[in-house]
Amino acid sequence: MGGLTMRKRFERRTIGLFCILMAGIIGIMGSVYRIIGDEGILAAAAQQGTYRCTIASFRGTIYDTNLQALTGLGELTKLSSPLDSEDIFWVNERYQEDQDAVHVIGYLDGDGNGVDGIEKAYNGYLADGGQLSAVYQVDALNQAIAGMERTIDDTSELQNKGVVLTLDKEIQEIAQEAAEKYLTKGSVLVTEIPSCEIRASVSLPTYSPYDVANTLDEKGAPLLNRAFSSYPVGSVFKLVVAAAALEKGVSTSLVYDCPGSISVDGMEFKCFNGVGHGKVDLEKAIAYSCNGYFIKLTEQMKPEELLSMAEKLGFGSSVELAPGMSSSAGNLPVKKDLSNPKAKANFSFGQGDLLATPLQIAAMVNTIASGGLYTEPSLVEGLVDENLVLTEREQPKQAERVISSQTAAFLQKAMRASIEYGTSKKGKPSANGAGAKTSTAETGQIVEGQQVVQSWISGFYPASNPKYVITVFAEDGVGGGTSCGPVFQEIADNLPIND
Numbered sequence: 001m002g003g004l005t006m007r008k009r010f011e012r013r014t015i016g017l018f019c020i021l022m023a024g025i026i027g028i029m030g031s032v033y034r035i036i037g038d039e040g041i042l043a044a045a046a047q048q049g050t051y052r053c054t055i056a057s058f059r060g061t062i063y064d065t066n067l068q069a070l071t072g073l074g075e076l077t078k079l080s081s082p083l084d085s086e087d088i089f090w091v092n093e094r095y096q097e098d099q100d101a102v103h104v105i106g107y108l109d110g111d112g113n114g115v116d117g118i119e120k121a122y123n124g125y126l127a128d129g130g131q132l133s134a135v136y137q138v139d140a141l142n143q144a145i146a147g148m149e150r151t152i153d154d155t156s157e158l159q160n161k162g163v164v165l166t167l168d169k170e171i172q173e174i175a176q177e178a179a180e181k182y183l184t185k186g187s188v189l190v191t192e193i194p195s196c197e198i199r200a201s202v203s204l205p206t207y208s209p210y211d212v213a214n215t216l217d218e219k220g221a222p223l224l225n226r227a228f229s230s231y232p233v234g235s236v237f238k239l240v241v242a243a244a245a246l247e248k249g250v251s252t253s254l255v256y257d258c259p260g261s262i263s264v265d266g267m268e269f270k271c272f273n274g275v276g277h278g279k280v281d282l283e284k285a286i287a288y289s290c291n292g293y294f295i296k297l298t299e300q301m302k303p304e305e306l307l308s309m310a311e312k313l314g315f316g317s318s319v320e321l322a323p324g325m326s327s328s329a330g331n332l333p334v335k336k337d338l339s340n341p342k343a344k345a346n347f348s349f350g351q352g353d354l355l356a357t358p359l360q361i362a363a364m365v366n367t368i369a370s371g372g373l374y375t376e377p378s379l380v381e382g383l384v385d386e387n388l389v390l391t392e393r394e395q396p397k398q399a400e401r402v403i404s405s406q407t408a409a410f411l412q413k414a415m416r417a418s419i420e421y422g423t424s425k426k427g428k429p430s431a432n433g434a435g436a437k438t439s440t441a442e443t444g445q446i447v448e449g450q451q452v453v454q455s456w457i458s459g460f461y462p463a464s465n466p467k468y469v470i471t472v473f474a475e476d477g478v479g480g481g482t483s484c485g486p487v488f489q490e491i492a493d494n495l496p497i498n499d
Helices: 002-046 117-121 123-127 156-160 169-182 234-248 282-288 291-298 303-312 341-348 358-369 405-421 480-494
Strands: 050-057 061-063 131-137 151-154 162-165 186-192 197-204 256-258 261-264 267-270 278-280 320-322 380-384 390-393 435-447 450-461 468-477
Touching: 117 123, 123 162, 169 186, 169 197, 169 480, 186 358, 186 480, 234 282, 234 291, 234 303, 234 358, 234 405, 234 435, 234 450, 234 480, 256 291, 261 291, 261 341, 267 291, 267 341, 278 282, 282 291, 282 405, 291 341, 303 341, 358 405, 358 450, 358 468, 405 435, 405 450, 435 468, 435 480, 450 480, 468 480
Parallel strands: 061 162
Antiparallel strands: 050 131, 131 151, 162 380, 186 197, 186 468, 256 278, 261 267, 380 390, 435 450, 450 468
């Protein structure tokens, strides 16, 4: 009982002391309020915090090689509170109505983050493009304090920083116009010699970066970047076989009398429409695209010699064009596959299991036009800050000699012959000449009773001191010359070559 009484006394004393302390605190606070007055209360409340209203958020810019903007300067964000009329202004849309190089640029999701292309590859850098904000003083209840002026916080200059691509806006628009005039599905690449920097990249059908959701239901796979995807190659691959033969020491004067077809291990292989070319040497075999010649040519070579040359020229390997953004590797048969005579014959003119991208074809032709030096294609030059000063530069791709200058010179000559009198003549420019090689690759697919073929032309322009490689691919085309030649011609006729 004594312990219980002591505990009760202690609790009473504690409660009493607490009440005395609280009374004292209340008295002190009352005295402070009387001293400070209403103005003091206002000043104290003003110190309790700020409220930031974001008027607009901006995203960094994607530029071409000449620092011309390929994307707009920002986008208006949803206002989080009403603003006075003088605060309302317009900013440029991020994309054009017909966006240049849309498959390269990519698009944004609903939160403004990149989900494809360069927008995705450099999302972290582009996302921080600055803001325009209004800052208000608020009280403890987060209410704006009457009579306190707001301030404007403007970091919108950061939208000028961004990614610089190798694309050239002028050349890109030339290529887009020509592609859209003649192609329904396909791609166009223009690369500069000898650096193999991509100056234009077009893929059709195209899409609007503002309406990606509806595009998913459209036929023709508009979101697919066909310039970096792989397809059956066909006769443009004969340039690889010719290079391998010449490096082995086979004479350019080797003659084959073409009757229009040739039998290999019981299988008949035909030239186009089964029409014979008569006696042809290597130059004419390239110009006329004689299948029989190249079948006979590969009989003098081992599978590993053919595959080695293809690998040196970039076949079977993907190219990383930006962080996390790579082209398809395609498909290159292995030595065991080519031990079969029929498979080897198919391979000699780019058929069978061989798949390659327009980018790989462009790099191969760039090697020929560069005198035998292979350079991996590139798309990004570097990053610039808000003052457009290059702060991070991509390392230039290193050139590697893969064929002799003599071999390259002969292949250039044969490609000029193809433009002048061979299968590529529908791509002949109105001036300055060119060199090219066409393809009509069988796919094995039959649609509405017709075999689906993929059509190509790839070549250099102008004929002397070439500056550009133009590669045109027509999906479901009718022939390299017919489907792709006019695109090649129109682009060549409009390219700037006197810069």
